[in-house]
Structures are given as C-alpha cells and as structure tokens.
Amino acid sequence: MFIAISAVILVAIAIGLLRAFLGPTLYDRVLAANMSGTLTVLMVAVLGFMTGRPEFLDIALVYVLISFVSTIAVLRVCGTGCGASRDPEADSGEG
C-alpha cells in the first residue's frame, strides 16, 4: 500500500520536474522546485514507514527546511536582479 502512495508521489515529482524543464519563466522553475521539495519530504516520510524504520523522520524535517531556505534564497539573491521575467531560453544574450 505504501508503495502505491510513493509511486503516486514519484509521478507527481516527475510532473513537477517537467514543469521545471519547461519553464518558461524562472518563477515557474522555482515553483516547481519548491513543489518537488515538498513532495520529496512526503516521500521520505512514507519511505520511512515502508521500510519499517520511521524514526528517520529527521531527514524529512531537514528537507522541509532546506527547500524553504533555498526557495527564499533564489528570490532574495537573484529574484529581481537577474532579468528573471524574461524567458531565459528564448533570447541568446551574452554569457
């Protein structure tokens, strides 16, 4: 049964990844990354129960934290500065 739940979560992660590839804006990618983070947390939690060692939930806790801080970091560090509103894949600026 747990395997079904984790399979669903994996499918959701895959869809999130797809959005992260497609973009089109940076914000979509950040959003997708953030969602993948949430889903990973849930998957780790479910996996803990599946393998019969749920005491490893610390890992999930760390993931929540890390995915939050990195989302905030993207927005605060690069959010408005890096020409985020344009489509990065479409134009071919200098690099």
Next chain:
Amino acid sequence: MLISDLPVLQVVIPLAAAPVCLLLRNPRHAWACALIASWLVLAIALMLVQRVHAVGTLSYAIGAWVAPWGIEYRIDMAGALMVLVVAIIGALVMPFARRSIEHEILEKCTGLFYTCYLLCLCGLLGMVVTGDAFNLFVFLEISSLSSYVLISLGSRRRALTAAYQYLIMGTIGATFILIGVGLLYMMTGTLNMVDLSQRLPEVANTRTIMAAFAFVTVGVSIKLALFPLHQWLPNAYTDAPSVVSAFIAATATKVGVYVLLRFFFTVFGMQFSFDAMHVGEILMLLAVAGILIASLVAVFQDNVKRMLAYSSVAQIGYIILGISMASAAGVSAGMIHLFNHAMIKGALFLAIGCIFLRLGSAELRDMHGLARHMPWTMAAFVAGGLSLIGIPLTSGFISKWYLASAALSGGYWPLVVLILASSLIGLIYMWRVVEVAYFHVPGTMMHKVREAPAVMLIPTWLLIGINLYVGMDASLITDITRQGAEILIGEALQ
C-alpha cells in the same frame, strides 16, 4: 608523546599550526608560526629517516585501531625520503618567504597565505605517509585545495585562470582516483594498501580491477602532470607567487609520482601493473614524448618561470622513464632523480624569486645584464641550471648517470641517446638565460637593481649546496633510494 608518535606528529603539527596562523593578526607572527612548524617538520623528518634506517618500516595505527579497520600510517625508506624532500623544501622556503611575500601579496592576505601554505604542507606529508587508500584521497584534496588558493594569489590576473584550470583538472583527477578506490573497495572490501595488496591477486583478472587500475593511473597522472595531462602545470607555475612556484614545483608533482609508485608496486603489485596491464610500455612512450616535446617547447619560452615549468614537465618524464623500466635499478634511478630534481627546481625557482623581488618581472627581455647587479643570484641560477642539464659534479649528472645505466642494463639503449639529446636541449634553454644575463648590455632601468637580501640568498644557496654535495658524494642518497626501491620491488614480488 614518544618517539613512536613521530609519524603522525609530523602531519599534525602543520595541521594544528594552520588554525593558529588564521588567528594571528600580525603577518609577522603568522610567518613565525609557519616557520617554526616547518622547521619542526624538518627535525621530525630527519629523525624519521634515521629511525627507518635503524629499525625498518614504521607502522602507526591511528586511534589504536589496527589496519584494515583503522587508518594506518606506514613509512618505509622510500616514504621517508619523500618526507625528507617535502620537509627540506618547506623548511628552506619559509625563511625565504617573508620578504618575497611582503613584496608580492597584499598585506591583508599574508596571514591567510601562511595558513594555506601550512595546509598544503600537511596535505603533502599526509599523502606520503598514509597507508590507506581513502585517507590518501582526503589528504590529496587538502593539498590540492590549498595549492589552488596559493596559486591564485599571483600578482597577474592570469593567476586566477591558472588556478581555476588547475582546480578543474585537479578535481577531475581526484574524482578519478575516488572512482578507482571505490572499484578496488568493491572487489576486495578493504581500503588499507597492504591489505589490498594481499587480497587483490584473487580478483586480479577481473575487468573491474583493470578499470580501477586505469582510473587510478589517469587520476594520479593528472596530479603529477604526466605529459599529455600536463596542461595545468605551465600556467600554474608561471603565474603563482615565486615562493609558491618553488614550493609546489619541488614537492607537489613529486608526491604525485610517489603515490603512483605506491599504487603500482605496493597496491597492484608489479606483476599486475607491468606484466598484465603493460603500463611500463605506455609510460615509457609518454615519458619519452614528454621529455622531447616539453624540452623543445621550453626553448621557445620568453618567461623564465614558464621555461622552467616546461622543463619540469620534461624532468617528470625522466622520473617516469626510470619507473617504467620496472627494475630495481630503474626505480632507484627514478627516485634519485625525484630527489635531485626537487632540489634543483626548488633552487631555480627561488633564484627566480630573488630576481622577481628586485626586477618585478621574470621575462627574459627584462634581464639584460642582470648578472652584474645580482651576481650571487645569477651564480645560483647558473649552478642550478648546470645541474638541470646534468654536467658532471652536479646532482643532475648523478641521476642521469643512474638512469642511463639502468636503461643500458635493461637493454633500452636508444633511451641513452634520448637522455643525451634532451640534455643538449636543456643546455640551449639554459644558455638563453645565461647569454641575456651575462653578455648583454644592461638596460637603463638596471641601475637601481641591487643584490637580493641575504635571507633570500641563503636558502637558495643551501639548496644549491645540497645539489653540489650530492653531485660530489652521492653515496648517501643512492643508498637510501636503493633501499627504497628494493622494498618497493620486494613488496611487489611477494
């Protein structure tokens, strides 16, 4: 702390001195701290050589966990020689460093410079004495990371790209070593080198071990700048601060060679490395190509540091040539050259450091008539150059003599011709410097140039002194290397 703790102490002392250096605000104090640590390391290295000579191979189980469960430090004669090389260079470079660093590096970076230097020293020593394949990787990374920083401190902006290039290549090399060690672990379940050597023969003809061998060899070859993988070296040596060029040129690649020796002879065993994998033929080919091509390229360099850097690539070729013969004589000759070349290159780069202090440049075109203004420095450079070429009564002659005789006894007589020919090329590029410095009319800018200060000349001349001493009485060094080579080959034959 007893005499038996020496193997670990000599790595821990610079490691402990590094954070202390970071805390010291005054650059002079940081320098003093680094100096004391380097001299302690030299003292310990001398004691270690003496002890290894007296009682044979030393083994030290860190944390009292015996190998293969714990990490073991293991010093045999070859290792003791390497420790000595690193310690001598470290101890002589430090007194030199103060003036040179004041001149070349911003004051606020000075304390950090000594911190990184100590870490680099610690990493190199750790690589030599460790008997554990993964511990080797860790210390390799300590020395590499600190040397990237040290190189990037050079005054020109090219130093940054040189350091970056080295970082990328060095990390690829280290990751290859990591993959190799991983594959070895996968097939044997152990990381201790001696234990590996005992368990490898059972699985030696598996494809996994062959892949492991290939990855370790390529990875270490990047670190030691074997000919086609040497691209990082000329830039790094050219643009680094003088002290760093001297220290790294004299030690880092040599330690790399030593690690290669360890893997070939101790871990994989001679049978596997040379008979099954035919690494001898490949190495010989690369060494020959490296010697010829790098020497030729050196002739056309206008920057003396860059010229010496290419000459280093060629000299590494000689060392590898000795090893590739896979005989006691060959390995011993390679190790003699390893020692001699460390001393020669150290001295030459220190001499260039003196010139750089007064001239602010290492370009050949700025050196017209330099010998009149800096006679002692140029004399040291010439003495080092003669040794590099291999004139009799210098250490360079000794190593070439042994290399040639090893080649002859192995039946590789064309190699003797090659050694002679490349010595001639060496003569050409050294002559270019001598011609400019001695026989050209000094430029107008030359009047202000004075001789380098004594604190910088003395270390340079001490290294030259070691060269000349070995050139006249090589018995000590040949004795040590013969023992070292016999232990290596003996381990391999078991």
Next chain:
Amino acid sequence: MSGLLGLYNYWIVIILMMTGFYAVIARPNLIKQIIGLFIFQTSVFILFISMANIEGGTAPIIKEGIRLYSNPLPHVLILTAIVVSLATTALGLALVVRIKEAYGTINEDNIHVQDEED
C-alpha cells in the same frame, strides 16, 4: 536478479557521471563547469552508496530485532567526499567571481582571447 540485470543500476549511475563529466570538459562557461563537476561528484557518491546496499538490509543504526544492515563504511567515505565536493565548489565559485571581476566574462573562450592579448 540474475545475469546482467543486477548491473543496470550501476550503468545508469555511469551515464549520470558521464553527463556531469561532459559538462565539465565541453562547456566553456565556468559556472556550468562547476555545476558539471558537482553532478559528476554526486553521481560518484551514488555509485558508492549503491555498493553499500544489501538486499533486505536496513540503515546501519543498530536496533533490537534487526539482523541485516547495509555496509556503513561507504556511507562514511561518502560523508567525507560530500564535504570535499562542497569545499571544491566553494573555492571554484570564489575563483569564478574573481575571474569575472578581472576579465569581465566567465566564458572560457573569451578569457583565452584576453589572455592572448596580454
């Protein structure tokens, strides 16, 4: 698992490693190279952790009633290697920042052009 099926896991890991390796050596952008290095190293970690796995085992934290644990040694090695990889990344990025300030570009080709002019 029989035959070659037991190895496909390693093969995917190798493809991952080579993806990162390719980015390091083929891309002229310095940050991209660092990212490539990061992927290369992370994939090597997966290789190590894969070999530590044991069928039917569990995490090597000893608990009553469990007999089969996966191998702790590769875990320890990889903990070290992760930290090493972070150290390399940090230093590499610091160099990239300095290079950008000195050259005004982080493209390797452009840097070479400028170096030639020096």
Next chain:
Amino acid sequence: METVIYILSWIFLLGGAIFLLVGAIGILRFPDFYTRLHAVSVCDTMGAGLVLAGLMLQGGFSLVTVKLLLIFYFMIFTGPTAVHALAQAALQGKLKPVVDEHEQQ
C-alpha cells in the same frame, strides 16, 4: 477501534495522494504562473496535511508523531510563505498574468 484507525489512516493517505496528483496535474496544465501557484497550494496544504495525518495514525503515538507534527507545522508555515514571496517577486519582476484578451503563452 484499531481497524477503524487503520482504515481511517488509509483513507487519509489515499486522499492525500489524490490531492498531490491533482496538484501536480495542475502545475503542468494551468496556463500561467499565477494560476499554477494555486495548484501548488493544493499540494502544500491538503496533500501534505492528509498524508502526514495518515502517517500519524499509522505510527501510533510516539516520538514519530511528534516529528510528523513538527514537519506539518514547518510545512504549513513555509509553503504559503514561499509561495507568497514567489508571487511578490513575480509581480515586482513585471510578470503579467495571462488574461482573456492575451494569447496563451
């Protein structure tokens, strides 16, 4: 009683999984960034909440429950904060929402 809790936990877990899937489909299919934000919120709150609640029922009351509660607590704060910060950054970055008269991107 135990069977009831057991069945309840599976209902929660399955419900959570469905919400997660719905959210994921939303993030793929919605036309622009601002609408996609809504889809993510579904994952963050209903999906995560239900899955965690299901797990709590599974585990019984122990340190595990406390940790799950803590995760839930963190999530319920971080999710909206992150999404809010994102929306704000997007607005400041002059990203226009897709409205009827524009073509879909």
Next chain:
Amino acid sequence: MEILIDTILLVLLMITGFSIVRMRSLLAATMLTSIYSLLSASLFVVLDAVDVALTEAAIGAGISTILLLATIALTTDREKPPQRTPMLPLIVVIITGMALIYGTLDMPHFGNPQAPVHLHVAPAYLHDTPGEIGIPNVVTSVLASYRGYDTLGELAVIFTAGAGVLTLLGYRTRGGNSMDPGIRKLLILRVIGKLFFPLILLFALYVQFHGDYGPGGGFQAGVIFATGFILYALAFGLGNAQRLIPHQLLRIMVAFGMLLYIGVGIESMLLGGKFLEYNVLADDPVSGQHLGIILIELGVGITVASVMLMIYYVFRSRQPEGDL
C-alpha cells in the same frame, strides 16, 4: 519493491542531469541542480544511507545551491550558446564511460549479500560497535572513531575552503540598516524568520547530539546551524546578521573547532595512547569513546557551521549594493 523506486529515481536523475547540461539559463540549471541533489538524497534514503541523505540534502540542495546563486548574482545568468560542438570532449567522455561499463561487468551484483564489501572489514564494525564504542549508530562510530582521522582530514578540507574563500574574496562588513526600504515587502518573511530561527537552531542542536543514536552528527548539525543564520540574513539583511555573529568571532570559532579536534588527539597521546585513541580519555574505554566522540563532533559542528556562514558572508558581502 524498493528496487522499483530506486529505478524510477535513477531515471528521474538521468533526465534532470541531461536537462542541466542543455539549459542555457544558469539560474534554471542551478534550480535543477538543487532538484538533482534532493533526488539523489532521496535515493540515498531508499538505499538505507540515512546519514548521507541528511548531509547531501543539507549540503548539496542547501549550501551549494545558495553559493551558486550568490555567484550568479555576482556574475551573469546567461550562458553563451556554444559556437561549435566539440568532438574531443565527447570522445573522452565516451571512452571513460565505456571503460567504466567494461569495469562493471565483473562487479558483484547490486544488493548481493555475498559481495566482498559485505564480508570483509565492514562486518566487524557492525559487530563490534556496541561493545567497543557503545553507540547504536555505526556510521557515527566509524566516522568518529574507527576512521576518525579521515574526519579530521575532512575538517581540514572544509577549513581550507573557508580560508581559501576568505583569501580570494576578502571580507567586507556591511553597514546594516534595519529600516531598509524592503521592510514592507519582507514583512511576512521576517515574521516567519523570527518564528523559525530559534527552532532551526534548536533542531541543529538535536541533530548534533542525537548523532550517536540516529542520523546526524557534527557535519549535518553545522550545516543546519549555518542554514538558520542564512535564513536570518535573508530575512533581516546581511548587515544585521553580521552584527549578530561578527567576523572576528567566526574566525575564532573556525580555528577553535579545528583545535578542539586536534586537541582531543593530542590529549589522548599525552595520556599514553595513540593519536585519537579515545579509550584513554576516561577510566573505562567505552565512556572514553563516548567522551571523545562528543568532543570531536562538537569540534566538527563548530568549524563546519562557522566556515559555511563565513563563506556565505564573504560571497554576499561582495554584492555591490541593493537590499541584501
């Protein structure tokens, strides 16, 4: 059934890896790198490497990503489209890959209990840890005691990175202004930051001292600790964070952690043991091991936390202006 999840995760990793190489926006590549790291961390959980998963998530998805972002903010987001498709790298990569695949052919199969790695050395750790070290987490016991010297080396590596970044970029203090114009914009973030900051530090302490019993230890705790301060810096500005933990204090802590670790080693030597032999630290060996492990983990935690924070400060203080 774990095999199935393992395979799916690997495939996802592969797709992510390919798209990272393809992406020309460096920011997008960084986001995907973060996902890549998080996915590989989940894979580590599936493969029973919980400690590694914790570290990979905190370091790979957390700190590395943040450093990449800071670098992109200082440089550029665009990767120039490649002018040529170089053949040589492709050949090198294919040869290397083929060599590795060739090497796999004789490998013991995935998960095989008869593989040499499961028969030599490692079983002794699993068997002897309860008796010799007396803690349940074997990874911690190997990390801190059996191979404690590697961990010292690892600490030296991270110390080198800290010193190196400081050397390269220098340190600038930021005159932090709590009334910066972003106050309204950041209101929610600040409230949440204030709420979370103490919790994160508390959690870091838990990870630090619970490392003997569960996944965790000095490295993980140090990184989480630093993450807490990074969150603080993101919410309240770099200047305020720098006032909270000034540079000089960081410098002292970096050195202190290292010296504490080495000090434990030297102390055990002075007490008549070998370097890092914790047995001699207390009357009976097991409590000596306990004491030693707690002390060195503390040293690791302090140095890692302060180096991470220092690196972050150094990168961010390079930013010329704007609301930090």
